[in-house]
């Protein structure tokens with residue numbers, strides 16, 4: 001964070017805003033703030049005040065241009081980085097910022113819920129509601145108390161129509177581009193999340209352990225059941241490539257604790273509804289039997305309830 005940025009006056013309309021000042025939201029905002037003014041929307045006025053005073057992101061103190069939900073500026077583009085269960089709230093806030101487009105980079109499939117929330121709250125009778133779409137990112141970050149630690153660079157794929165956002169991200173050093181077949185890319189990410197997240201949370205092991213006995217048989221079962229459904233929905237991987245993709249990601253992130261495992265350990269609500277829950281609805285539409293996914297869904301819900 002440069003002196004220039006920390007002293008920059010609040011704008012009435014920002015080129016970009018991020019809703020969700022958590023691990024990934026602050027990690028994105030801190031990097032973007034080096035090349036532009038970016039608004040950060042916090043959950044409360046108190047939290048916005050803390051963020052304006054400064055939080056550690058990586059090795060640097062980041063004084064976010066933070067705003068409370070009841071004092072929102074306008075923004076051309078809004079990126080949503082709240083957990084899936086908070087999507088509807090974020091959609092209402094995004095609509096109030098009168099953007100040209102709203103982009104989710106959340107895990108799970110949240111695009112439809114976000115679109116519904118934005119459009120239901122759209123205040124502009126004189127202008128059409130914004131484009132609301134979901135991209136994907138393999139950027140990583142985690143929170144330890146108040147400190148955010150970026151945990152490795154990744155790729156960010158955006159839907160057509162979000163070229164301007166790809167440009168802003170690229171200028172800030174992100175590997176970001178528009179992906180013409182974003183639906184297939186979302187399904188590939190969903191496949192990985194469907195296989196790794198619930199198992200890591202249930203067995204409380206890091207990702208890499210899922211590739212070995214005694215967990216591997218369950219990983220393989222989840223991919224075997226998921227593939228026909230996701231393929232029918234537009235997944236552009238054959239079955240062997242789907243298995244290989246999941247195993248490659250689990251190995252490449254071998255020491256990491258999946259976000260669902262972190263949520264379970266912290267006693268937080270998980271994103272199981274937006275990941276396995278959405279998939280179960282999809283499978284039902286296709287008349288597909290997916291017993292292992294039903295089992296992991298029930299088990300994770302029981303942990304949440306307990």
Ligand SMILES: NC(=O)c1ccc[n+]([C@@H]2O[C@H](COP(=O)([O-])OP(=O)(O)OC[C@H]3O[C@@H](n4cnc5c(N)ncnc54)[C@H](OP(=O)(O)O)[C@@H]3O)[C@@H](O)[C@H]2O)c1
Nearest residue numbers: 020021022023024042043081082083086089106107140141
């Ligand atoms: N972290 C990663 O490495 C990673 C990688 C890829 C994708 N993702 C996805 O990105 C999304 C965010 O993940 P995360 O790890 O950054 O989660 P996180 O650390 O829990 O951050 C979410 C933030 O959203 C805030 N929030 C919730 N409701 C809000 C509202 N109505 N208005 C404003 N702020 C609100 C939360 O505030 P409080 O702190 O007050 O609760 C929290 O700070 C998830 O869908 C996740 O799956 C994460």
